[in-house]
Amino acid sequence: MSYDRVRAVDEPVADALADERQRQRDTLAMIASENHVSEAVLAAQGSELTNKYAEGYPGERYYGGCAYADEVEELAIERAKDLWGAEHVNVQPHSGSSANMAVYLAVLEPGDKILSLDLTHGGHLSHGHDVNFAGKLYDVTHYEVDAETGRLDYESIARKAEKTNPDIIVSGFSAYPRQVDWKAIQEAADNVGAYHMADIAHITGLVAAGEHPSPVGIADFVTGSTHKTIRAGRGGIIMCGEEYADAIDTAVFPGLQGGPLMHNVAGKAVGFGEALDPAFNEYAAQVVKNADVLGEALQENGFSLVSGGTDTHLVLVDLRKSHPDVTGSDAEEALEEVGIVLNGNTVPGETRTPFNPSGIRAGTPALTTRGFEAAEMQQVGDLITRVVDNLGDTEVYADVAAEVQELCDAHPLYE
Template sequence: MSYDRVRAVDEDVADALAGERQRQRDTLAMIASENHVSEAVLAAQGSELTNKYAEGYPGERYYGGCEYADDVEELAIERAKDLWGAEHVNVQPHSGSSSNMAVYLAVLEPGDKILSLDLTHGGHLSHGHDANFAGKLYDVTHYEVGAETGRLDYDSLARKAEEAEPDIIVSGFSAYPRQVDWEAIQAAADSVGAYHMADIAHITGLVAAGEHPSPVGVADFVTGSTHKTIRAGRGGLIMCGEEHADAIDTAVFPGLQGGPLMHNVAGKAVGFGEALEPEYREYAAQVVQNAEVLGEALKENGFSLVSGGTDTHLVLADLRDSHPDTTGSEAEEALAEVGIVLNGNTVPGETRSAFNPSGIRAGTPALTTRGFEEPEMRRVGDLIARVVDNIGDEEVYADVAAEVQELCDAHPIYE
């Protein structure tokens, strides 16, 4: 992709865009929420739909000239229904957090009670952290993973639900490496008369491909991101049964948003179409296998993994046993120097702060998109260990950086 047209009017922005393109080519993207979309998705998101307002829904817009916007949104909706088997889908939310907010707006009143997974145990800000809108508007209680197992304790969750009597239970995660028993959480919600919202932001693509059990048809509401393990336009979506369709649509528009980002919806439609192809299932299976191999490599190098491993696309390592003097932030910074981009992350029983946590989180979606398989992932695990074992050793950094560049050159993106 050329940025010549940008450069003709704005060299500074063109330089930044070209720099970002090169950065992605020459680094290993291992932030679990990131991926590389196809050039078709990029083109759709840069289309003339950028210019179009389309407040409302297909066939019921508040502006004229929406016939092609309607076509695009209807395609995105129908493809999402095919992917996840949902009765009703709203593809307009700007993000996964916006999707969660719309569900709350649809069924809760300020001050109502939310029961959700604690942030340091793998939850998400929008599940009710006190710095987030959800924590400010609602009365939030958290459940946790088991201290010894690092896994969700569904009996404990059910007891917590009985004590808290929430109006909605939120399931899903941003840093939990195991499969979720949606039925067990639904049973806890049913027992106290609560709604159940399953946030599959991280595993949207794994669910679509059958690599993780689906909460669609189990939970009252399913929210997700469209750009993590599924390579579509960056944003969110909401799925529910027909009985909640009107409430959800009204919460998104006019309750939460004005005009949808139609160029972004076009990217979703294209990405969903790509995910309906047989090759996508092979990709999703490789994502999970790559994460398992990455985890094995880290364990062989002495790292402790939360829950002992992974069933999904991410690995969460707790550095407190293997590297007690190294924080997740220090590891993140050192790895960035050699071209391995991941993030420091809180871990269950966190003894430091979210700004300087005790763990690191690594994901495999983007590397799998580049064509990495088990041998490459084992090598990446070894490279991560070499850096974290030798914080500050510039000679080691130089050697690892050269190997990272070799891997990047062998698996190019956007040629």
């Protein structure tokens, strides 16, 4: 894609788009929530559906001319049902956070109680942080991972639920490297008469491929993102049983949103269709294998991993033991300088701040999309080590940057 049509009317934007395309080609994307969608998904998201208003749902729109919009949305819904085995699916949320907001709107009143994983222990802003809408509208209490093991303590969660009597328990994460026992959290919710919302934003693809246990059919509501490990159009999704279908649909529209972004829905439909191909299961399995290899490489090089490893697509490194004077922000900045893009991240028992945390989070979905396997992930772990061990050493940076470019060239993106 040359962006010639953009350039003809807006050269600065065309330059920025072209530069971003080149940046993605020439760097290793290791932010755990990022991936590279196919060019088919990109095309669907840039389609003429950008022009179409389609308030409402298929067959019940508030505008005319929606026959093809209906067809696309119905395809996205049916493919999602096939992927995750859900009774009811809403593909209109603009993001995973919007999906979470819709669930809250459907079953909670302002001031109701939420019990969720603390942000510094791997949770998400939309689970109830005080700077987010959820923390402002609802009474939020958090559970944490065990300080020693870095893992969820389900008995502790159940006790906290009994103590706080929440209206909804939120499970799921943005930085937790282990599988979640959805049934244990559902039991805790049932015991106090609470709803259970499982947020699988990071692991939608892993769940679809059977690489992570599914909460569908266990939790009352399952929300997620559609652009992370599932590699579909950017946005959100909600899944639930038929008994909650009307409440969820009404919460999304007209409760939360007006017209859906139909071009995004088209991207979701295409990406879901790609994920139904058996090759996607092989991809998801490789994502998990690659994360495991990366984690082992980092541990062999002296880094400490939260929970001691990973079951998923990400590793969470606690720098305080191996590099006590290096912050996550220091590491993130240095690694980006050599073309490795990940993020500084809080860790359980955080002693710094979210803006200057003690850990780094690294994910494997995007590198796996590029074709990276065990050997490349071992190399990436060694490259990360060389940079963090030698902060500020320009010679090391130059050597690592050259190896990063070789890896990028060997695994081209968007040729």
